[in-house]
Amino acid sequence: MNQLLLVAPVLLPIAGGILMLMIPEKEARVHPIFTELIVLASSAMIWAVLFTGREQGNGAVLFSMAGNLKVFFRMDGMGAVFSGLVSVLWPLATLYAFEYMEGDRRGREFFAFYTMTYGVTLGIALSGNLVTLYLFYELLTLVTFPLVLHDRTKEAIRASRKYLYYSIGGAAFAFIGLVFVLIYGSTADFTLGGVLNKGVPGFDTNVILFMYVLAFFGFGVKAALFPVHSWLPSVSVAPTPVTALLHAVAVVKSGAFAILRLTYFSYGADFLKGTWAHYVVLGAVLVTIVYGSTMAVKEVHFKRRLAYSTISNLSYVLLGAVMMSAAGMAAALSHLVFHAFMKICSFFCAGAVMHQAGRNYVYELDGIGKKMPVTLACFTIAGLSLTGIPLFAGFISKWNIAQAAVGLGGIPGFLAAGVLLYSALMTGIYMMTVVVRAYFPKEGYDETALDGVKEPGWRMLTPIVIFAAVILFFGLYSRPLFHFLQQTAGGSGI
Amino acid sequence: MEQDFLLLLPIFFPMAAGILTLALAKAKMGRKAKLTVVFGALVLELLFTILCLMRGDVSVTLWQLTDTIRISFHVDTISRIFAGLSVSVWLLVGCFAFSYMSHEEHEERFFGFYLIVEGALTALSFADNMVGFYVFFEVMTFTSLPLVLHEMTKPAIMAGLKYLFYSVAGAFMALFGIFFLAGYGAIGSFQAGGILDASATAGHEGLLLASAFMMIIGFGTKAGMFPMHGWLPTAHPEAPAPASAVLSGVITKMGVLAVIRVVYYVIGPDILRRTWVQTVWMILTLTTIFLGSMMAYKEKIMKKRLAYSTVSQVSYILFGLSLLHPAAFIGAIAHVIFHSLVKNTLFLGAGAIIYKTGKTKVAELRGIGKEMPVTIWCFTLVSITLVGIPPTSGFVSKWYLATGALSSGTGVFSWLGPVILLISALLTAGYLLPVTIHGFFPGADYDYGSLEKREPSALMTVPMILMTMGAVALGMFPGVILNAASAAAELLF
Numbered sequence: 001m002n003q004l005l006l007v008a009p010v011l012l013p014i015a016g017g018i019l020m021l022m023i024p025e026k027e028a029r030v031h032p033i034f035t036e037l038i039v040l041a042s043s044a045m046i047w048a049v050l051f052t053g054r055e056q057g058n059g060a061v062l063f064s065m066a067g068n069l070k071v072f073f074r075m076d077g078m079g080a081v082f083s084g085l086v087s088v089l090w091p092l093a094t095l096y097a098f099e100y101m102e103g104d105r106r107g108r109e110f111f112a113f114y115t116m117t118y119g120v121t122l123g124i125a126l127s128g129n130l131v132t133l134y135l136f137y138e139l140l141t142l143v144t145f146p147l148v149l150h151d152r153t154k155e156a157i158r159a160s161r162k163y164l165y166y167s168i169g170g171a172a173f174a175f176i177g178l179v180f181v182l183i184y185g186s187t188a189d190f191t192l193g194g195v196l197n198k199g200v201p202g203f204d205t206n207v208i209l210f211m212y213v214l215a216f217f218g219f220g221v222k223a224a225l226f227p228v229h230s231w232l233p234s235v236s237v238a239p240t241p242v243t244a245l246l247h248a249v250a251v252v253k254s255g256a257f258a259i260l261r262l263t264y265f266s267y268g269a270d271f272l273k274g275t276w277a278h279y280v281v282l283g284a285v286l287v288t289i290v291y292g293s294t295m296a297v298k299e300v301h302f303k304r305r306l307a308y309s310t311i312s313n314l315s316y317v318l319l320g321a322v323m324m325s326a327a328g329m330a331a332a333l334s335h336l337v338f339h340a341f342m343k344i345c346s347f348f349c350a351g352a353v354m355h356q357a358g359r360n361y362v363y364e365l366d367g368i369g370k371k372m373p374v375t376l377a378c379f380t381i382a383g384l385s386l387t388g389i390p391l392f393a394g395f396i397s398k399w400n401i402a403q404a405a406v407g408l409g410g411i412p413g414f415l416a417a418g419v420l421l422y423s424a425l426m427t428g429i430y431m432m433t434v435v436v437r438a439y440f441p442k443e444g445y446d447e448t449a450l451d452g453v454k455e456p457g458w459r460m461l462t463p464i465v466i467f468a469a470v471i472l473f474f475g476l477y478s479r480p481l482f483h484f485l486q487q488t489a490g491g492s493g494i
Numbered sequence: 495m496e497q498d499f500l501l502l503l504p505i506f507f508p509m510a511a512g513i514l515t516l517a518l519a520k521a522k523m524g525r526k527a528k529l530t531v532v533f534g535a536l537v538l539e540l541l542f543t544i545l546c547l548m549r550g551d552v553s554v555t556l557w558q559l560t561d562t563i564r565i566s567f568h569v570d571t572i573s574r575i576f577a578g579l580s581v582s583v584w585l586l587v588g589c590f591a592f593s594y595m596s597h598e599e600h601e602e603r604f605f606g607f608y609l610i611v612e613g614a615l616t617a618l619s620f621a622d623n624m625v626g627f628y629v630f631f632e633v634m635t636f637t638s639l640p641l642v643l644h645e646m647t648k649p650a651i652m653a654g655l656k657y658l659f660y661s662v663a664g665a666f667m668a669l670f671g672i673f674f675l676a677g678y679g680a681i682g683s684f685q686a687g688g689i690l691d692a693s694a695t696a697g698h699e700g701l702l703l704a705s706a707f708m709m710i711i712g713f714g715t716k717a718g719m720f721p722m723h724g725w726l727p728t729a730h731p732e733a734p735a736p737a738s739a740v741l742s743g744v745i746t747k748m749g750v751l752a753v754i755r756v757v758y759y760v761i762g763p764d765i766l767r768r769t770w771v772q773t774v775w776m777i778l779t780l781t782t783i784f785l786g787s788m789m790a791y792k793e794k795i796m797k798k799r800l801a802y803s804t805v806s807q808v809s810y811i812l813f814g815l816s817l818l819h820p821a822a823f824i825g826a827i828a829h830v831i832f833h834s835l836v837k838n839t840l841f842l843g844a845g846a847i848i849y850k851t852g853k854t855k856v857a858e859l860r861g862i863g864k865e866m867p868v869t870i871w872c873f874t875l876v877s878i879t880l881v882g883i884p885p886t887s888g889f890v891s892k893w894y895l896a897t898g899a900l901s902s903g904t905g906v907f908s909w910l911g912p913v914i915l916l917i918s919a920l921l922t923a924g925y926l927l928p929v930t931i932h933g934f935f936p937g938a939d940y941d942y943g944s945l946e947k948r949e950p951s952a953l954m955t956v957p958m959i960l961m962t963m964g965a966v967a968l969g970m971f972p973g974v975i976l977n978a979a980s981a982a983a984e985l986l987f
Contacts, residue, residue: 390628436654479561
């Protein structure tokens, strides 16, 4: 009974999703209610654990496969952050999806898999060891695959295939890293500081480091690390709720989350710090940031531009992670949380524009701010925050990452701070051009073309406004959250 | 420390008033009623600010943003100079704009952002530490952007974006410096002479100097310092004339204020003296002075010419600061005020000409003095001031700059500086005085029959007259300003 609270939120949405596929297609009115209930129930359970503190720190073994290959859930500080994050985002994103997907022929399938993804993501958040993490990581690919495929257009089919190959390939590399942790580690359970045991016969530092790099890039596929990022801009053909929640938060953050687990809880930051492996992954992360934000400036498709922005921002999280210090980990977690709100908010705004006005390209957005003032105001907030303008959440996390970089010192620290600011400038360019266009259309634009365009309904607007409010809130008041993250990174967390 | 919450009033009152004005866009009120609201806000803001400036060195902490970042405000001599200048100019230019903006659309948007920017400027003057300063620096950039974009023509949009990207790039370069110096105590409260923890910086001089340099270049962007000056001649002329005036006259000065805070109140002049940072900085400012004057001399469009002149003149100030010498510092502070008054008047004059005749090119202005005598008289007097002819104020500031340079002991720069100042003064005469000469003396072949009275209304002329009087009279009675500046300098050196 005690362990149910940890297992149920994971299993309920998965079961609910399967059940949903059995509800007859014609009962379309039932789907939204059923979906929202399941999602809310799971979130409620997560919140119960978070706020009462019950079951925190305790483990819940679902089953054991062999020996120490247990499927095992536990909510520690990091798990609390990630599960708390998705438990807030999911119900709101689902609400948004109801309006966005209205009248879609395959709505039932969509919501079925969307709900299942929730369970799987919580599985990743709550996994207590690398094996469980790996299991749910693979599952995540499988349940999100149909969502990318959703439109069944040629583009969607190609994108989903690419997604599948990249993800499975990446997981295979991650698996190699996992095996080495199992062999050379004292336990597979996540322990802050790492579990490697140098006393095990055959322990060769360089081989282990090589395995870490492999696993880093393996998990890095989902975190859209250069050069294994290219699936992410492609899958923006999926419906916006998928792009926004899965490809800006759940899936990509699972990749970053897995890397954080791998780095700080399996291999151990102290073991990695200053080795060649450290510099290899740091280099890859820096290249990704520069690449992602530069490409975003070049890209004129609205959603793909945001996808490139995700690539660079995910690597901000990883940049924090590869500082190999407690400060770096706390900074990474803070950006993981804040970026989620910023990016989902901007994607939802882009989706609202697509849905209401049918405009997909940045150069088509002239004057849209007059017709959809609330949406564009929220987009502006998200954009300023992504750029890292103070009084918005993005500034806080970038400050933290930069301070961690300065703490690393030397040329790498200098480079990291430089890259961060270069990317911030690019972010300013690719976000603010949209805002300026929307509010200050060049003279001579066709005003009548936007006739009849209006704000979306409350189900789409509510999440957008809430997310924008959260960005402002954290921009001004992030200290309690950051203290919690510091505790988590310092190991004294629950 | 005792909290004085009154300090928050001149910061947040205009912001609130600005938001209210923006909200009035849809209200069914007459133009007069709306402008009365704006006027009331500008006057109240002036009173509030003066009230705060008279309260002595008070401070207030608004908000603890993170464990290390505190948003707090403090009034010192430098705050008094910059805040006093910006709110006075804001009121005068605002009055001019009441008349000028009647031929533009979206007036509520203009005045709304105009007021919000004023709040940001006061916040910058009052800011008590580097990060708090940086916060409002960004606020100023983003809220002044709509002023540049205002006319929504294609060139205005392009100019606005250029302004935005240069400003953000500059701010991030400055932030780079803040990142690295934060660990050495650079984000504590400003203090004359610097606040860096000497024991922590020992052995990291290279990093320290590099950070200082990044901050000077970064904040120098707003002040139009080479090599980040490119936005200024594009953006200032594209804005409506009152906005060009305050952009050139006041907002560039916030870049100067930033550099003053960084160099004199965070890092400390002693650390930078005789380092490569000082040398490169002097070279950059002298280059800017010369280049700006040359470009202004060559430029045919009136407002663009004035913008290039701003590039050159603001670097006079930065050159004075780069000498790290008390007399030069006093000269720089004085030039902040004098140039602000002069450049605002010049832009308002150019605006009045555009408003009345639609003429934008210098060559078209023949005989303009016969049509708009008051405007051109003001224009002439402030031109003379800018050239630096005694007894106007420009002479005083340049005198201090030149004597400061000569006794600064900076080797070749101690004489090169005054030489370049002199050349630039000649160029200034060359690019400003033709307007007067052709304006009043159009030549024998001029058709005097087509002349008509085109003097603008008192709303436009009175601000120009007042600022001209200020610019000239302060040259004869510079005591107030020089005393304040030397009081600040005494603490620094």
